[in-house]
Each structure stands twice: as structure tokens, then as C-alpha cells.
Amino acid sequence: MSSKSSQSLAQDKDLLMLPKELVLKMYDHMVYSRVLEERLIKIYKLGDAFFWIGAPGEEAWGVPLGLLTLKGQGPLFDYLHLHYRCTPTLVALGMPMIDSIRLIMNRVTDISTGGRNFSNHYCFPKWNVVPVTSPIEVQYLASIGTAHVQKKLNSNGITVVTGGDAGTAEGDFASCLIWSSRPGQELPVLITVQNNQWGISTAYQGQHGESKIADRAKAFNIKNRVINGLDPIETYLCLKEDMDYIRKNKKPAFIEAQVSRLYGHSSASGGNRSVEQPCPIDVFEQRLLKANFISTDLIKNKKEEYEKQAQQAQNQVRTEMAPEAKSIWDHIFAQSENADWRNF
Amino acid sequence: MANMAQAIRLALHYAHKNYQLNDVFGQDVGAPLGGVFTATQGVECAWNTPLDERGIIGMAMGIAMAGQRCVAEIQFADYIFNTIDLLKIAGNTNWASYGQYPMPLVVMTPVGAGIRGSMYHSHSFESWASRMAGWKIVIPSDALDAYGLLLSSILDPNPVLFMPPKALMRVKGESLIPGEPDNEKDLKNMIDAPLGDRTEWFAKWPDVQEYLVPIGKAKVVIPGNQLTMVTWGRYVQICKQVAEKLKSELGYQVELIDLRSIYPYDWQAIKASVQKTKRILFINEDTEVTNFAEHLCYRVTQELFYDLWARPQVVAAKNIPGIGLHPNLEDATVPHVDEIYQAAKAIIQEVP
Numbered sequence: 141m142s143s144k145s146s147q148s149l150a151q152d153k154d155l156l157m158l159p160k161e162l163v164l165k166m167y168d169h170m171v172y173s174r175v176l177e178e179r180l181i182k183i184y185k186l187g188d189a190f191f192w193i194g195a196p197g198e199e200a201w202g203v204p205l206g207l208l209t210l211k212g213q214g215p216l217f218d219y220l221h222l223h224y225r226c227t228p229t230l231v232a233l234g235m236p237m238i239d240s241i242r243l244i245m246n247r248v249t250d251i252s253t254g255g256r257n258f259s260n261h262y263c264f265p266k267w268n269v270v271p272v273t274s275p276i277e278v279q280y281l282a283s284i285g286t287a288h289v290q291k292k293l294n295s296n297g298i299t300v301v302t303g304g305d306a307g308t309a310e311g312d313f314a315s316c317l318i319w320s321s322r323p324g325q326e327l328p329v330l331i332t333v334q335n336n337q338w339g340i341s342t343a344y345q346g347q348h349g350e351s352k353i354a355d356r357a358k359a360f361n362i363k364n365r366v367i368n369g370l371d372p373i374e375t376y377l378c379l380k381e382d383m384d385y386i387r388k389n390k391k392p393a394f395i396e397a398q399v400s401r402l403y404g405h406s407s408a409s410g411g412n413r414s415v416e417q418p419c420p421i422d423v424f425e426q427r428l429l430k431a432n433f434i435s436t437d438l439i440k441n442k443k444e445e446y447e448k449q450a451q452q453a454q455n456q457v458r459t460e461m462a463p464e465a466k467s468i469w470d471h472i473f474a475q476s477e478n479a480d481w482r483n484f
Numbered sequence: 485m486a487n488m489a490q491a492i493r494l495a496l497h498y499a500h501k502n503y504q505l506n507d508v509f510g511q512d513v514g515a516p517l518g519g520v521f522t523a524t525q526g527v528e529c530a531w532n533t534p535l536d537e538r539g540i541i542g543m544a545m546g547i548a549m550a551g552q553r554c555v556a557e558i559q560f561a562d563y564i565f566n567t568i569d570l571l572k573i574a575g576n577t578n579w580a581s582y583g584q585y586p587m588p589l590v591v592m593t594p595v596g597a598g599i600r601g602s603m604y605h606s607h608s609f610e611s612w613a614s615r616m617a618g619w620k621i622v623i624p625s626d627a628l629d630a631y632g633l634l635l636s637s638i639l640d641p642n643p644v645l646f647m648p649p650k651a652l653m654r655v656k657g658e659s660l661i662p663g664e665p666d667n668e669k670d671l672k673n674m675i676d677a678p679l680g681d682r683t684e685w686f687a688k689w690p691d692v693q694e695y696l697v698p699i700g701k702a703k704v705v706i707p708g709n710q711l712t713m714v715t716w717g718r719y720v721q722i723c724k725q726v727a728e729k730l731k732s733e734l735g736y737q738v739e740l741i742d743l744r745s746i747y748p749y750d751w752q753a754i755k756a757s758v759q760k761t762k763r764i765l766f767i768n769e770d771t772e773v774t775n776f777a778e779h780l781c782y783r784v785t786q787e788l789f790y791d792l793w794a795r796p797q798v799v800a801a802k803n804i805p806g807i808g809l810h811p812n813l814e815d816a817t818v819p820h821v822d823e824i825y826q827a828a829k830a831i832i833q834e835v836p
Contacts, residue, residue, distance in 0.1 A: 271580050
């Protein structure tokens with residue numbers, strides 16, 4: 141390590157709390173996710189998609205979560221009940237860009253929904269990523285069910301649920317706190333809120349009387365904390381500690397992560413970059429540059445390379461088939477048993 | 485003979501022992517009560533939940549996502565309405581995931597009037613439920629059917645709404661469940677919890693056997709050739725009275741069909757009967773506007789129009805916001821024997 145690097149690291153000791161390879165991997169996934177999301181927005185603006193919603197500004201939260209997930213299928217692995225700002229987590233789990241692009245462009249090749257749902261509404265059973273829904277907060281309810289099964293099996297797997305700050309007004313959020321903290325029947329679930337201070341166009345300040353959302357978990361004696369979700373190092377360390385706690389104790393924990401919303405709620409609000417909110421990637425890049433972990437050339441090359449991949453993926457998806465009209469009857473019932481009354 | 489609540493208990497016990505059913509839950513479902521209708525009393529895997537219908541459905545969805553089977557109870561259908569978007573999601577999850585996340589769960593909720601339950605213990609739900617694509621919807625009319633339909637529901641890989649009629653929960657069946665003791669007192673001593681302290685009580689389960697009523701298959705309760713009456717749930721018994729009265733008083737031969745499954749429904753049974761009788765009357769106790777029977781009636785007019793010798797009709801509950809407590813109010817709201825009798829007689833006597 142150079143003396144210059146040592147000096148910088150002395151000023152940013154947090155970078156030393158994780159292996160350098162891991163720090164760089166997180167940075168790489170964050171950039172990959174951002175380039176992908178910005179491509180998704182361009183796809184929408186080019187008229188190749190009907191709607192965009194996604195996660196720019198949540199990379200420092202979502203990437204560590206994906207990396208820390210015990211990845212696999214079934215209750216022996218972690219379940220992820222994610223909301224619709226989860227591309228960074230999927231990237232960290234191993235999703236290639238093209239799967240996200242197929243989803244937003246609603247192709248038959250869309251591995252999540254077969255062309256049936258919006259961007260960021262992923263479904264990956266091989267990683268226990270259950271279907272993302274548009275109704276907010278219902279994921280908090282289903283999460284108690286997968287956690288219940290894991291508890292009964294004494295599994296090392298845990299359940300993780302994510303959602304936004306505005307949605308915590310729904311009763312389903314309270315239900316999750318209640319059901320996961322019943323005395324003697326506590327559930328191994330990490331309950332999280334990504335607080336970006338907005339619910340579409342409604343500001344957080346006018347709707348929340350509580351000092352912090354995490355206080356609601358405190359009322360149920362659930363281990364809780366507020367973290368800087370713009371810092372991937374802090375996020376990783378806190379997530380790891382809480383996920384380890386849940387695996388060991390089979391009890392819930394709660395994290396409120398402060399994040400940014402860099403392109404508004406969705407394409408419905410324009411999908412334009414907000415300059416007021418801090419960008420977790422810009423901040424992280426500066427730290428890594430100061431520590432000589434990366435160079436400006438590396439940043440430039442990485443972004444160019446990923447943008448090239450994104451464009452190629454978009455071009456490929458443009459050539460792929462749309463779902464066939466007759467496929468609307470597929471999978472209404474399991475094994476595509478007939479569900480059309482005309483054929484009863 | 486077992487009553488319907490006992491039959492449900494026996495089915496849950498059988499499924500626990502044989503189908504890997506490990507979670508039966510809902511408000512007051514576990515010990516000591518075993519459900520307000522006692523339909524889960526003594527069931528080993530039954531447990532109590534918070535008073536939270538949305539939590540109950542969410543728990544069921546999560547268990548299904550983890551690939552396990554469960555039966556979740558909403559105590560009365562009257563209280564299922566605040567879960568309707570969750571029911572919608574449970575019904576669309578397999579479709580939305582392109583077949584990757586089937587939802588093998590059963591929601592059990594007692595339906596209908598007939599227990600003097602006033603405004604919030606008298607609701608029906610089958611017409612609402614029929615709009616929940618992705619769900620299978622079943623409604624038993626006697627104890628044996630409840631046993632067989634519930635076992636089929638638990639085995640089904642889809643979400644199934646099992647709706648025993650409230651008013652039939654204490655009604656004894658007419659046929660033994662396979663393995664059920666001949667003497668109903670023996671059954672009671674084995675599986676009914678004693679009054680008072682139940683902390684040391686455990687059910688002694690009879691060696692009941694598998695008996696499946698296929699979902700989507702109707703039952704011809706009474707054969708006939710002058711009128712088809714299609715109904716379900718508690719109105720099977722009521723329509724039986726009507727059919728017997730029409731026979732004894734006027735000599736009419738009514739064919740009575742118990743639909744059993746609201747969705748998928750047994751169109752072939754309806755079609756075959758109408759082609760024989762040329763006349764049809766649908767009867768149920770859900771409210772009359774956009775009643776599920778209207779869909780069936782519409783289909784009859786579209787596909788069997790030239791087979792008909794009289795206008796098909798629906799007799800259902802009045803389109804009012806609730807069912808009043810006084811018997812005069814309830815009886816004026818849901819179909820009663822004379823109303824059905826008059827409608828049936830008019831259809832049979834209509835000259836084409």
C-alpha cells in the first residue's frame with residue numbers, strides 16, 4: 141500500500157472494515173445497477189416501454205443486502221420480499237442486465253413474469269425472490285409466512301422484507317411488527333424500510349408524527365436501528381450484524397435505512413434526475429478515489445463498458461418475441477389447468 | 485353421524501396425518517376453543533393468531549410461497565372483506581410469476597345467513613369470490629361433502645376458498661364419513677372437547693379414511709325431468725323441501741343439482757339437465773345484483789336458448805346492505821321455501 145493510500149485510509153477507517161475485494165465488488169455492482177436503471181429510464185423515454193419504476197439512489201442499500209443473502213431456493217435459504225426498488229439487490233444476487241430489460245420491455249423471454257408486469261417487479265424462485273407487487277406493503281404480510289416456515293424448520297435461512305417509508309402508514313406494516321414479535325413465537329425476519337422521504341409527491345414530514353419509523357419496532361421490543369443507507373460500508377456491516385443476530389436468535393430485527401430517490405417516484409413523475417438528493421455512488425467513488433482503491437480511468441471504463449452491455453441487451457430484446465395473445469390463459473391455475481369457463 | 489363442524493375437524497386431522505398439513509390457524513382456532521364453530525377443536529396443528537384478518541391471509545400466502553400447505557380461517561365471511569386485495573394477489577401470484585409461484589393454500593370461512601346473525605354474521609361471499617380469478621371456490625352442503633371437499637381443497641395446488649355454511653355447522657350428515665364410528669355418541673366422546681378446563685384434553689381420533697369430492701363436479705341430489713333447480717350450500721336442503729313439496733302437491737319432477745364448486749363449475753351437469761328438463765331455476769342466498777347465478781343464467785341463454793321452454797330465473801337475496809336481526813327482516817331478505825316454490829311452479833307451468 142502506498143503512503144498516500146495509507147494516509148487516505150487513515151482518514152476513512154471504515155473502508156478498512158471490509159476486505160478491499162468486497163468493497164470493490166460492492167462498488168462494481170452499484171455502478172452496474174445504476175447504469176442498468178438509467179438504461180431502463182432511457183428505454184421508457186425511447187418508447188420501448190410503457191412504464192419505469194426503479195431504484196437509483198438505493199444502490200448502497202440494495203447491493204449489500206444482495207451480497208449478504210443466503211442465496212438459494214426453499215426455506216433453508218433466505219426469502220426476499222422486496223418492493224419495486226430492488227434492482228441493486230437482484231444485481232448483487234447475480235441477475236444479468238438483460239433479464240431486467242426483458243421485464244421492462246415485456247417480452248415473452250422475461251424470466252420474472254413472461255411480459256406481464258412492470259419494471260422492477262422481479263420474481264426469481266431460484267433465489268427465493270417472491271413476486272414483487274405494485275400494492276405497497278402487502279409484502280410485509282407474506283413475509284411472516286415464509287419466516288414462520290423457516291422457524292418451524294429451525295432453518296438457517298431468514299426472511300427479509302423491504303418497503304418504503306410512505307407505505308408504513310398501511311396496517312400491513314403494523315401487522316408484520318405484531319406477528320413477528322409475539323412472545324415465544326418470534327419470527328426470523330429482517331424488517332426494513334428504505335426511507336427516501338417521499339411517497340410519490342407527498343413529503344415525509346407532513347405525514348409522520350413518529351420521531352423515526354424505527355421507533356415503531358421499538359414498541360414491540362424488536363431490535364432496531366436507523367442507518368445511513370447511502371453508505372454501503374455502514375449498510376453492509378449493520379445488515380450483517382442484524383442478519384447474523386436473526387439467524388442465531390430466530391428473532392426479528394428492524395432497520396430503517398436513509399436513502400435517496402434520484403429519479404423521482406417513477407416515469408409517472410417524469411423520471412428526471414433530482415439534483416438535490418445525494419448520490420450514493422458519487423459519494424462512494426470519491427472515498428474510493430481518495431483511498432486509491434480506484435482511478436478515474438477505471439470509473440470511466442467501467443461505466444462505458446456497462447453502458448455498452450446495456451445498449452446491446454436492449455437491442456437484443458427489441459428482436460425478441462412479444463407474448464402471444466392466447467397466453468393470457470396460461471398459469472391462472474397451477475400446471476395451467478383450464479380456468480376458462482367457456483371450456484368447463 | 486358427524487355434523488359439519490366435526491366433519492371439518494376430521495378432515496383437518498386426516499390431512500395433518502396424511503397430507504403434511506402442519507398449519508391450521510385463525511382467530512380462536514387453536515386451544516382452548518377450537519374455533520367459534522368448533523370446526524378446528526382438537527386438531528393438533530391448529531393455532532391462534534392475532535385478531536388480524538389481513539395478517540391471517542398474509543401468513544397463508546407466505547406459507548404457500550415456502551411450498552407448504554395450510555388452512556387459514558377467517559372466522560366469518562363477514563370479516564373477509566378487508567382482505568380482498570390480498571385474496572386478489574393470492575389468486576394472481578401464479579399467473580404474475582408465469583407459473584413459478586403456485587399458491588397451495590386453503591382459506592376457510594363460514595358463509596351465509598340462517599343463524600340469526602344480523603348484519604355482520606349473515607353475509608354470503610360466493611358472488612364476490614367468483615370474481616377472484618385464480619381461486620377455486622367450493623361450498624359444501626352436508627357433512628360428508630364438507631369432509632371430501634376440504635380434503636380435495638388441501639390437496640389442490642391452487643388457492644381454494646372453502647365456505648361451509650354457518651347454518652349447517654351443527655347439522656348432522658346423512659352418510660358416514662369413511663372410518664367414522666357408527667354411534668355418534670362415540671364420536672362426540674372422542675373428538676368433542678369437554679366443557680370447563682380443557683388443558684388435559686386431547687382428541688381421540690377415529691381412523692378416518694381418504695374420501696375426496698372432486699372440485700368442479702356437481703351432484704344430482706334428486707333426479708327429475710320437468711325443471712332443473714341449481715343451488716349450493718345451505719339452500720340444497722331448502723330446495724330439497726321445495727322439490728318434495730312440488731312432487732307431493734303437484735306431482736312435478738324436479739331435478740335438483742348441488743353445484744358444490746362455484747369455480748370451476750360443472751357446466752356439463754347443468755347443460756345435461758337443462759337439455760332434459762327444458763327449464764331452469766337458480767337459487768342462492770347471496771344478493772341478487774351481479775349474483776354469480778346470473779353468470780350461469782346468462783350462459784344458459786347463450787348456449788341452451790333453443791332448448792328452453794321457459795325463461796330461466798334466479799332467486800337470490802334482496803339487494804340490501806345487510807340482513808336485519810329480526811326474523812321478519814331476515815326472512816324477507818333471503819329466499820324462503822314459498823318464494824322458491826312459487827318461482828319453480830311458475831316456470832314449470834309456463835307455456836312456451
